[in-house]
Amino acid sequence: MITLEGVAAGYAGSAVVRDLSLEVRAGEVVGLLGPNGAGKTTTLLTISGILRPLAGTVTVLGQQPQTRFPHRLARQGVAHVTESRNLFYELTVDENLRIALRGSKADKQARRDEVDELFPALRPLRKRKAGLLSGGEQQMLAMARALASKPQVLLLDEMSLGLAPIIVERLLATVRELADRTGCAVLLVEQHVPLALEVVDRAYVLAHGNVVLSGTAEELRGNAQVLESSYLGDS
Ligand code: ATP
Numbered sequence: 640m641i642t643l644e645g646v647a648a649g650y651a652g653s654a655v656v657r658d659l660s661l662e663v664r665a666g667e668v669v670g671l672l673g674p675n676g677a678g679k680t681t682t683l684l685t686i687s688g689i690l691r692p693l694a695g696t697v698t699v700l701g702q703q704p705q706t707r708f709p710h711r712l713a714r715q716g717v718a719h720v721t722e723s724r725n726l727f728y729e730l731t732v733d734e735n736l737r738i739a740l741r742g743s744k745a746d747k748q749a750r751r752d753e754v755d756e757l758f759p760a761l762r763p764l765r766k767r768k769a770g771l772l773s774g775g776e777q778q779m780l781a782m783a784r785a786l787a788s789k790p791q792v793l794l795l796d797e798m799s800l801g802l803a804p805i806i807v808e809r810l811l812a813t814v815r816e817l818a819d820r821t822g823c824a825v826l827l828v829e830q831h832v833p834l835a836l837e838v839v840d841r842a843y844v845l846a847h848g849n850v851v852l853s854g855t856a857e858e859l860r861g862n863a864q865v866l867e868s869s870y871l872g873d874s
């Protein structure tokens with residue numbers, strides 16, 4: 640569903656990610672881990688086509704990402720939840736979700752029911768403006784909105800930002816359930832390494848724009864270098 644081969648990416652022609660190769664298959668949850676500034680966000684932006692690779696090939700759902708316009712991504716089956724969450728803060732929870740729903744009336748209802756099931760905590764908050772939700776609730780809404788677009792590929796950037804570990808744990812469990820249930824391929828960027836390793840199938844550890852380590856969650860769980868990378872400041 641996602642394949643990167645020898646990818647270099649960065650800003651204004653200068654690479655912050657170099658020679659990166661990775662793969663995420665249908666139904667897999669894969670972690671992209673590593674310290675601040677390692678190039679994780681840059682990698683997600685390149686996968687969703689917001690940044691063009693400077694070298695190498697990016698293939699998403701069998702195609703090279705074409706768009707620099709995030710709103711077109713959903714139609715292509717790619718949902719990207721960025722660190723800033725990009726909610727419509729003046730609109731209610733319900734309105735934020737309705738904007739993302741696609742397809743026939745029956746399709747929309749089915750997606751709505753699924754979102755309700757995966758995020759029961761949002762149900763009583765439907766009429767509340769997104770700007771008045773707590774950080775955890777906003778993150779849930781950002782994810783719920785991504786799911787409402789029925790993605791085949793889900794890119795999640797630092798969903799734990801500013802959230803208590805217990806909330807992060809719940810969100811990660813929801814991501815796992817989504818991948819298992821729908822076959823969606825999930826690539827999640829996470830600095831909270833021990834929590835991420837509880838739910839991912841595999842992970843890549845990035846430092847200085849390169850993959851320094853990769854393996855199954857089980858292989859990485861006992862690896863001191865991986866666990867340390869969650870506490871490092873800059874790469
Ligand atoms: P973090 O967890 O801090 O977001 P990250 O691993 O996601 O880290 P990136 O955001 O991909 O790292 O950043 C990698 C490098 O690219 C950093 O040195 C950063 O300063 C630089 N960078 C990020 N965005 C831009 C930009 N718009 N223009 C120029 N350089 C940038």
